[in-house]
Amino acid sequence: MFSEFFQFTFSGITLGAIYALVALGFTLIYNASHVINFAQGEFLMIGGMGTVVLVGTGLPLPAAMVGALVLATVAGILLHRLAIAPARDADVVTLIIITIGASIFLRGLAQFFWGKEYHALPRFSATESLSIGGATLLTQSLWILGIAVVLVVALAMFFSRSKLGKAILATSMNKDAARLAGIKTQVILGVAFGISALLGAAAGLIVTPITFTAYDVGIMLGLKGFVAAAIGGLGSSTGAVVGGLLLGLSEAYTAGYISSDYKDAVPFVIILAILFFLPNGLFGSRAAERV
Amino acid sequence: MKTMLKNLAVGAVAALGLASLSPVAKAEDPIRIGSFLSVTGPAAFLGDPELKTLELYVHQLNENGGLLGREVQLVHYDDSGDASKARTFVTRLLRQDKVDLIIGGSTTGATMAAVPVIEQARVPFISLAGAETISTPVKKWVFKMPQSDRQAARRVLTDMRERGLTRIGLISGTGGFGASGRNVTLEEAKAMGIEVVADETYNPKDTDVTAQLTRIRNTDGVQAVLNFDFGQGPAIVTKNYKQLGIELPFYQSHGVASDSFLKLAGDAANGLRLPATALLVADTIPDSDPQHGVVTGYKKAYEDRYNSSVSTFGGYAYDGFQLAVQAIKQAGSTDPAKVRDALESIQGYVGVTGTYNLSAKDHMGLSYDSFRILEVKDGHWTLVE
Incomplete structure (x- = not known):
C-alpha cells in the first residue's frame, strides 16, 4: 500500500522535475519582455539532439554536450536578432506568434538535417535507480531536481545581484525608462534570449536519458513546461519548480489511483482552478497595473 | 525574354507532337508502375525504405532485361503522410501518367483515401499499409502486403x-x-x-x-x-x-x-x-528455413546499395514489387483485369514478410504464423x- 504510494510519488517527481526544468526556461524571456517564448521547447530539442548528433561525429560526450549548449545559445541569439528584433515595435501578442513560427522553423530544420529518429543519451550516474520503501526512484530524476534547484538559486541571484539581471528586469518594467537610464534594451533582450536558450538546452540534455530526444520532442515538453510555468506564476522561478512538481504529481496520482485515461484531464482541471482563483499563478506578482 | 518564351512554347508543342505521333513504339512502351509513398513527414520511416526498395529492384529488373521484354518505369510521388495529397497523386498517376499498376500507400490513411479512386479506375493496387479495413471486406482491385494488428x-x-x-x-x-x-x-x-x-x-x-x-x-x-x-x-x-x-x-x-x-x-x-x-x-535464420534465401538476399542487396539497415517496411515494398512482377509475367501483358486475376491466384509466394497465399476471399494472403x-x-x- 505504502510502496504503491511511494512509487506514484516518485513517478510524479520524475515527471515534475522535467516539467520544472523546462518551465524555468520560460521565466527569463518572460521577465525580460513579457513574451512567452514558444520556441523554448525547440531549445530543449537542440540540447538533446545536438549532443546526439555531435557524438555521432565522433566527439566525446562532454565535448558534444558543450557543443550543443553553444549551438543552442547561438540559435537563441539569432532568433532574437533575426525574428524578434526586426519586430521590436510590435505588441507582445505579435512577438509570441513570431516565436511559434520560429519553433516550427527550427523543428523543420532539425527534421531535415538531423533526421526523424528517436535517440537516447546515457544517464549521468552509474546506478540506474534507488530502492526506497519498496519503490524505485531514478537517479536521473535526482539530477534533474538538483539542477533545477541550483538554477532557481542562480536565477534569483542573477536578477537581484548582477547588473545584467537588473538591466533585464528594468527592461521588462519600462522599456523607455530603461533606455533613458542608458540600458541598451535590444542588446539586453538578445542576451536574455541567449541565456534562456542555454537554460533550455541544458534542460534538454539532462532530461534526455529519461525522455529520449527527437526533432519534435520540444512540442510536448514545451507545452507541459509552459503549463507548469503558468501554474507557478510566469516569471517566478520558484513558481516554475513548484508548478512543475504539482503538475507531475497530479498526473502520476491520477494515473495511479483513478485511471490512466484521465491522466491528462485532471491536471488541466487543477490548472483551471488555480488560474480561476489566482490569475497570476501561485507565485506570480500581484502588482496592480498602473493606469 | 520574349524569344525565350517563344522558344519554350515551340519546344513544348514539338514535344507534345512527338509524343502523340509515336504509336509505332507501342509494343516497346515501358511498363509503368505508379507509386505514392510517405517519403517525408511523420511517416517517413515507412516511406523512405519503401521507395529505396522499389528503386533498387526496378533498377535491377531493368539491368536484367526488364519485364516481358519491356523496360519498367517507376513513377513516384511523395504524399508526405497526407491523405488528401495521396488522393490527388493517385488521380494523377491514373489519368496523366496512365500507370499499369500501383504500389504504395505507406499509411492506412493514404491508402484508404486512394482506394475509391483506384476502384473506379480499375487498376490493380498493392497497398503497403497495415490496417485490417484495407483488405476486410475484400475490395476487387486492392491488395495489401503487411499482416494486420x-x-x-x-x-x-x-x-x-x-x-x-x-x-x-x-x-x-x-x-x-x-x-x-x-x-x-x-x-x-x-x-x-x-x-x-x-x-x-x-x-x-x-x-x-x-x-x-x-x-x-x-x-x-x-x-x-x-x-x-x-x-x-x-x-x-x-x-x-x-x-x-x-x-x-x-x-x-x-x-x-x-x-x-x-x-x-x-x-x-x-x-x-x-x-x-x-x-x-x-543473420541467424537457419538455412533450412523456407524464407532463408529471400530474406538474406534482400538484406544484402539493400544494405550494399544504401549503407543503412533494412526495415520490415522496406520488406513490404519488396514483396509488393515481386508479386506485381510475378502477376504481370503470369498475365503475359499489362491488361489490368488479367494482372488483377493473376495477383489473386498467386499461391505459395515466399517473400520476406511471409508466405503469401492470395485468393478471391483473401487479398492479403498471410496467416498469423x-x-x-x-x-x-x-x-x-x-x-x-
Whole structure:
C-alpha cells in the first residue's frame, strides 16, 4: 500500500522535475519582455539532439554536450536578432506568434538535417535507480531536481545581484525608462534570449536519458513546461519548480489511483482552478497595473 | 525574354507532337508502375525504405532485361503522410501518367483515401499499409502486403497460451496504432480464452509510465504483460518495466520490431518477446528455413546499395514489387483485369514478410504464423523455436 504510494510519488517527481526544468526556461524571456517564448521547447530539442548528433561525429560526450549548449545559445541569439528584433515595435501578442513560427522553423530544420529518429543519451550516474520503501526512484530524476534547484538559486541571484539581471528586469518594467537610464534594451533582450536558450538546452540534455530526444520532442515538453510555468506564476522561478512538481504529481496520482485515461484531464482541471482563483499563478506578482 | 518564351512554347508543342505521333513504339512502351509513398513527414520511416526498395529492384529488373521484354518505369510521388495529397497523386498517376499498376500507400490513411479512386479506375493496387479495413471486406482491385494488428495480437496470445500464461496485463498507447491494437487484443483474447485482468493506457508522448505499470503489477493473478504501441513510447515502457523490477514475462507488439527500438531501450529490452517478420533475424535464420534465401538476399542487396539497415517496411515494398512482377509475367501483358486475376491466384509466394497465399476471399494472403516470435538476448533479436 505504502510502496504503491511511494512509487506514484516518485513517478510524479520524475515527471515534475522535467516539467520544472523546462518551465524555468520560460521565466527569463518572460521577465525580460513579457513574451512567452514558444520556441523554448525547440531549445530543449537542440540540447538533446545536438549532443546526439555531435557524438555521432565522433566527439566525446562532454565535448558534444558543450557543443550543443553553444549551438543552442547561438540559435537563441539569432532568433532574437533575426525574428524578434526586426519586430521590436510590435505588441507582445505579435512577438509570441513570431516565436511559434520560429519553433516550427527550427523543428523543420532539425527534421531535415538531423533526421526523424528517436535517440537516447546515457544517464549521468552509474546506478540506474534507488530502492526506497519498496519503490524505485531514478537517479536521473535526482539530477534533474538538483539542477533545477541550483538554477532557481542562480536565477534569483542573477536578477537581484548582477547588473545584467537588473538591466533585464528594468527592461521588462519600462522599456523607455530603461533606455533613458542608458540600458541598451535590444542588446539586453538578445542576451536574455541567449541565456534562456542555454537554460533550455541544458534542460534538454539532462532530461534526455529519461525522455529520449527527437526533432519534435520540444512540442510536448514545451507545452507541459509552459503549463507548469503558468501554474507557478510566469516569471517566478520558484513558481516554475513548484508548478512543475504539482503538475507531475497530479498526473502520476491520477494515473495511479483513478485511471490512466484521465491522466491528462485532471491536471488541466487543477490548472483551471488555480488560474480561476489566482490569475497570476501561485507565485506570480500581484502588482496592480498602473493606469 | 520574349524569344525565350517563344522558344519554350515551340519546344513544348514539338514535344507534345512527338509524343502523340509515336504509336509505332507501342509494343516497346515501358511498363509503368505508379507509386505514392510517405517519403517525408511523420511517416517517413515507412516511406523512405519503401521507395529505396522499389528503386533498387526496378533498377535491377531493368539491368536484367526488364519485364516481358519491356523496360519498367517507376513513377513516384511523395504524399508526405497526407491523405488528401495521396488522393490527388493517385488521380494523377491514373489519368496523366496512365500507370499499369500501383504500389504504395505507406499509411492506412493514404491508402484508404486512394482506394475509391483506384476502384473506379480499375487498376490493380498493392497497398503497403497495415490496417485490417484495407483488405476486410475484400475490395476487387486492392491488395495489401503487411499482416494486420489482429494477427500480431493472435500470434502473441498464442505464444502466451503455449507458455501457460492466461491472465495478462495490457498497456497501450492512446494513439491510433495503440488504440486499435488494444481493441483487437481484447477481442482476440476473449476468443482464445485469455483473460485481460489489467488494461492501462498512456499518451504516446508520455515520459514516464511507472504509475500504470505499478497498477498492473499489483493486480491479482497477472501472469504476463503486453505493451501494444509503436514509436518511442514502448521504449519508455520497457525501461520503466525494468526499473520497477517486474519479473513477469513481457511482450511488445510488431510495432517496435526494429533495431532502433533496441538501441533506445538498451539493456532493459533483454528477455522481452515480440512478433516480427523473419527479416529481423536474417543473420541467424537457419538455412533450412523456407524464407532463408529471400530474406538474406534482400538484406544484402539493400544494405550494399544504401549503407543503412533494412526495415520490415522496406520488406513490404519488396514483396509488393515481386508479386506485381510475378502477376504481370503470369498475365503475359499489362491488361489490368488479367494482372488483377493473376495477383489473386498467386499461391505459395515466399517473400520476406511471409508466405503469401492470395485468393478471391483473401487479398492479403498471410496467416498469423507468418509472424515469428523473437526474444531479445544480450541486445540482439533471436528466433524462439
